[in-house]
Amino acid sequence: MSENAGQSRSDRGSLAQAAPILEAIGLSRSFGPVEVLSDVSLAFRPGETHAIIGENGAGKSTLMKILSGHLAPTRGSMNLDGEPLTFRGPVDAERRGVVLVHQEIMLAPDLTVAENMFLGRELHRGPIVDDRAMNKRAEQAMRVFGVAVPIDIPVMRLSIAQRQLAQIARALATAHRIVIFDEPTASLTPVETRALLKLIDGLKAQGVAVLYISHRLEEVKAVADVVTVLRDGRKVTTRPASELEPVDMAKLMVGRDILDLFPPRGAKPTGAPTLQVKGFSAPGYAESVRFDVRPGEILGFSGLVGAGRTELFEALFGLRKGSGEIRLGETPQHWRNARDAIQAGAVYLTEDRKGKGLLLEENLSLNLTLAALDHFQRGPLIDLARERAALDAGIARFDIRVGDKGLNAGQMSGGNQQKLLLAKMMLVDPKVVVIDEPTRGVDIGAKQQIYRFIAALAAEGRSVIVISSEMAELIGLCHRIVVMRHGKLVGEVEGEAMNENVLVVMATGVEIKQGDALK
């Protein structure tokens, strides 16, 4: 195997310090006739955090899967400690110290955090499983994040962010020399993100090679030593992170200059509130919450993981237990389920796109019309011509980029899925639109578009509520932001007063030192 293929890279000299643990040499991967990864050579060194960035479809996931033994390359090879190697599968890779922290949650939902963490390698005392010891160890592992995560209740009762942390802790419980993080912060709020970045610094200090994939370029800038940009399956460049500002990274990813990420903010709305909520509680999650939103307004909901934002809105829309006063215009509402809310003119776009938003194994048109199927009926039949027209219109309006309209929703990128979900819920022509984590797992190009769609919805006179853990997103997009902490609304800011420090203070209840915003 030609070892000098990787060594001959011109950008090598400036970066070379320790000998690489893992080297990728000319890796390529094809699915059928399509080559999704072409001739990528990289080196991963001990004590170095190597960020890999690129738009969705740039080949990041494929590269990660090859490096972690989930997928075999069609061409190219890998060296571990200078020795050529082939992974026989993810277990083999893990045995050699290559650990992948998946983006998707892969925990057994009925088992606790501790049970998941020690799954397949339980601690024993004699023939009996030692739950006490495992719980203690799990608690220690979770404490690193500085966030309270109950380790002794079933994982399915945790929030997505808490599950994400448990998953990271689980991966790190195995012996590791190379840790690959695939979008680890997609569902984390700043506090947990900061804890994770600290943890990564700790790994570096131990001489672990860290691979870090993220859409959040600020984070990449903060954590990475080296940045590799992929575009259309090819390596664009590998450079020291110190040479790249987030805006440069974005340019390299997209291959063109990107304009302002956020659209111009619409004028401050003044009309009578469309939606008024008073004294609304979701038992265990939210307590006497009161807020309203005006036509044309974009209202942000900020807060930490577990603050109860998602649960509050699920309860409002009759998707879980809750009670309180809801008014649409002046009319009191009693939404027993999402159907009642939809008929009244309010929609909720879930944060869990894949689990609750779209039927991944069904095609685009079926997904598109599912919530508004009543409008596509002719008698008991579905008017397929009208449905097709709606799909064409949705694809055009929300710029859903698919080559084949017969594709299944699960075969699309995160950005396209989010656009499809938007198109789906807009078919019911709602007055109030609640969007939970609109850009999670969405690349920067699609992100920019989604922000514009959200602004356009508000400009049409709809009331939009955006729930997000990305504070920058709320600040850039919203007219007004309310903050939730432990199930209660603890503050509200608008205009110039919206900045990250204020939001973090409200969300945590703790003052944070200046300049400590990320690390």
Place this chain on the structure above:
Amino acid sequence: MSEATQETAVAKRRRFEIGSIAPFLALLLLCGLGAVVNPRFMSFDNLTNVLTRSAFIATIAVGQTLIITGGGLDLSVGAMAAFVAGVMILFLNSGTIDNPFLLIATAMLLSLVVGALCGLFNGLVTTLGKIEPFIVTLGSMGIFRSLVTWLAQGGSITIHDSDLRAAYRPVYFGEFLGIPYPVYVILGVAAIGAFVLYATAYGRRVRAVGSNEDVARYSGINVARVRTITYVFQGLCVAIAVIVYVPRLGSTTSTTGLGWELQAITAVVIGGTRLKGGVGRVWGTIAGALILEVIGNIMLLSNLVSEYLIGAVQGAIIIIAMLAQRSLTRR
């Protein structure tokens, strides 16, 4: 309407999968085997006989296809068939109507109502009680079975009036254009099932509910109602099977319909419907029911394997079908 069905045909062609024709290929292969084993197999009489005998399971399995597509299951169909048959025969024996044809027609209507109510019971307990359909229908299976035994006082329930029997007989034994009525029943029920599942908005909601209940709920679909209706539809299918079954023997006992639920589920699974819901193949189910019957028939016509082993062969078939399904979807 014709435009709509044409459209689904186009949509289906686009999503052509080997899995959707596998049960038909298997059926053809079996028929080929049958012809080799015994030339009598391919005779018109034998083939119509096989079709006619498969009518009960095929009809019931169409209902089961809808339930399973919607993410449910119904184990009570065999017992339900016996119960509905019992009620129907008791009504026929009551002689409340003098005109035999009117009496039979009313009895048919009654069994449809009873079947629908039985299905409604299963559906409501499953959805409103939020209990696993496996458990609910296991319970109602016991209830229906026991009710028949009670109605029959441990024996059998038989149509007493021989004239009435003679009047009802043609529903199972009669023919139109040389083809027995039960064959038309299969075709009719399957056509209705396929129409409901593929062309109507309701059918699409069934698929959505079975594919991912949360997505359906978040899309404002009334999951409980959609599911309950699949059970009512199943009840109607059972009643139709009973209407065809009763004239065959003219009686029912506590062992009537024993094991039909397993045969129906087997037919559904062989037909390519996904057991965990979301994908339903009505015509595949019909092929599945025919496969079961053809296997039995071939075993009777040949000396390859003892006919006492029919159950074992059918059991093996379901396992093979699942393995085939898996290997096809893994591609």
